Amino acid sequence: MAEDEVNYASVVFKSNQQQKSEGKLIKKEETVYDKVKVQNKATEQTPVTNASAEFLPDKKSNHRCRHYQQLACCLGTLCIILVLVIIAVGVYHVTSIYENDETELNQLKENQTTLNAVNRNLTKLNNKLSSDNEDLKRNQTQLTLQMNNLTQTFNVLDKEVTNLTKENRNLKDKNKELKTQNKDLEAEKKNLTETEIQNLTTSSNEHNVSRAQWSIDAYCPQENNNRKCKACQKGWELNSSCYATNNADQGERKTWEEARKDCRGKISDLAVAINEEETKIICEKSWQKNENTGYWIGLRVEDGKWKWLDGRDLTNNSWIDQSSPSDGHCAISLQNQGFKSVSCDEKNRWICKKKALSV
Incomplete structure (x- = not known):
C-alpha cells in the first residue's frame, strides 16, 4: 500500500544575481537545488518507494505552473480588457467633456457677443446721458442767468410799483383838491347873478x-x-364854383397839408375836379408865368389808390402823368400839362375851392 501514501517535498531556491568578473557587472540567475526535504508519514518505506517519490513533486509543480500560467493569462486578458474599457470610458468622457466644452464655448461666445452688444448700447447710452448732462448744465446756467435777470427786473419793477404807489397817493390827493376846487367853482357859478x-x-x-x-x-x-351881392367873395373867381389861386412867393409856399389847412381857414378846401370841365378850369388857373411850378389840388394817394378829398376815386388815369400810385404822394396842377405826382412834403402854391352863392 505504498502507492496510497503521499510524500511531501520542499524545495528551497537560492539565487546569486550580481557577480563581478573582470571588472564587469554580469547579471546571472542560477537555480540551485540546495536542499530537498521529504516528509514521509509512513516511516516504513522502502528505498524504492522513496526513489519514486522524488518524481511526483516535479509533476505536480509543472501542473501548478501551467495552471498559474493560464490564470496569469486570464488575468492579463482581463487586465487588457479592463484597460481597454478604461481607455474607452476615458475617451468617451474626454469626448463628452470636449463636446460640452465646445457647447459651453459657443454659449460663451454667444454670451460674449450679447455682452458686447449690451456694452455698446450702454456706451451709447452713457454718451447720450453725458451729452444730456452737459445740455442740462448749460440749461441750468442759462436758467440761472435768466433767474438773475428776472430778479433784477423784479427789483426794478418793485421800485416802480413803489413809485407808482406814491404817485397814486399824490394823484388821489390832487383829485381831492380838484374836487374841492370844483365844489368852489360850483358855488361861484351859483353865485353868478342873472x-x-x-x-x-x-x-x-x-x-x-x-x-x-x-x-x-x-x-x-x-x-x-x-x-351888390356876388356869388364869390372878394378875391375869389367864379367858374361854376369859387376858386382862389394862392400865388405865394418862394419862402411862403406850403406843403400839401399846410395848403389844405389854409383853405379850411377860408371855409373851403383844396380844389377837386368832378368832370373834364373842372379839370380844364383848374389847369387854366395854374397860370404862373416863367416858372415850371405847380399848384396843390385836392388829390392824393390813400391805401395805394388816387383819391379826391370828397372820397371819390380817380377814375380817369389820363389826368395824371403817373398812373401808378405811391403812398406819400400828392398831385399838383401844371398849366396845360395836367396833373403830376410829387411828394406831399414838397412846397408849392395851391388852389382853394368852395361853392358859389346863389345870387
Missing part, C-alpha cells in the same frame, strides 16, 4: 352878428350906400 348871465348872452349874440356882418360885407360889399 345879470351876469344876461351880459354873457348879449356878448355872444354880438359876436354872431359881427360874423354875419363880415359875411355880408364879403359877399355883398357896400358901394355908395348900396350893396
Whole structure:
C-alpha cells in the first residue's frame, strides 16, 4: 500500500544575481537545488518507494505552473480588457467633456457677443446721458442767468410799483383838491347873478352878428350906400364854383397839408375836379408865368389808390402823368400839362375851392 501514501517535498531556491568578473557587472540567475526535504508519514518505506517519490513533486509543480500560467493569462486578458474599457470610458468622457466644452464655448461666445452688444448700447447710452448732462448744465446756467435777470427786473419793477404807489397817493390827493376846487367853482357859478348871465348872452349874440356882418360885407360889399351881392367873395373867381389861386412867393409856399389847412381857414378846401370841365378850369388857373411850378389840388394817394378829398376815386388815369400810385404822394396842377405826382412834403402854391352863392 505504498502507492496510497503521499510524500511531501520542499524545495528551497537560492539565487546569486550580481557577480563581478573582470571588472564587469554580469547579471546571472542560477537555480540551485540546495536542499530537498521529504516528509514521509509512513516511516516504513522502502528505498524504492522513496526513489519514486522524488518524481511526483516535479509533476505536480509543472501542473501548478501551467495552471498559474493560464490564470496569469486570464488575468492579463482581463487586465487588457479592463484597460481597454478604461481607455474607452476615458475617451468617451474626454469626448463628452470636449463636446460640452465646445457647447459651453459657443454659449460663451454667444454670451460674449450679447455682452458686447449690451456694452455698446450702454456706451451709447452713457454718451447720450453725458451729452444730456452737459445740455442740462448749460440749461441750468442759462436758467440761472435768466433767474438773475428776472430778479433784477423784479427789483426794478418793485421800485416802480413803489413809485407808482406814491404817485397814486399824490394823484388821489390832487383829485381831492380838484374836487374841492370844483365844489368852489360850483358855488361861484351859483353865485353868478342873472345879470351876469344876461351880459354873457348879449356878448355872444354880438359876436354872431359881427360874423354875419363880415359875411355880408364879403359877399355883398357896400358901394355908395348900396350893396351888390356876388356869388364869390372878394378875391375869389367864379367858374361854376369859387376858386382862389394862392400865388405865394418862394419862402411862403406850403406843403400839401399846410395848403389844405389854409383853405379850411377860408371855409373851403383844396380844389377837386368832378368832370373834364373842372379839370380844364383848374389847369387854366395854374397860370404862373416863367416858372415850371405847380399848384396843390385836392388829390392824393390813400391805401395805394388816387383819391379826391370828397372820397371819390380817380377814375380817369389820363389826368395824371403817373398812373401808378405811391403812398406819400400828392398831385399838383401844371398849366396845360395836367396833373403830376410829387411828394406831399414838397412846397408849392395851391388852389382853394368852395361853392358859389346863389345870387
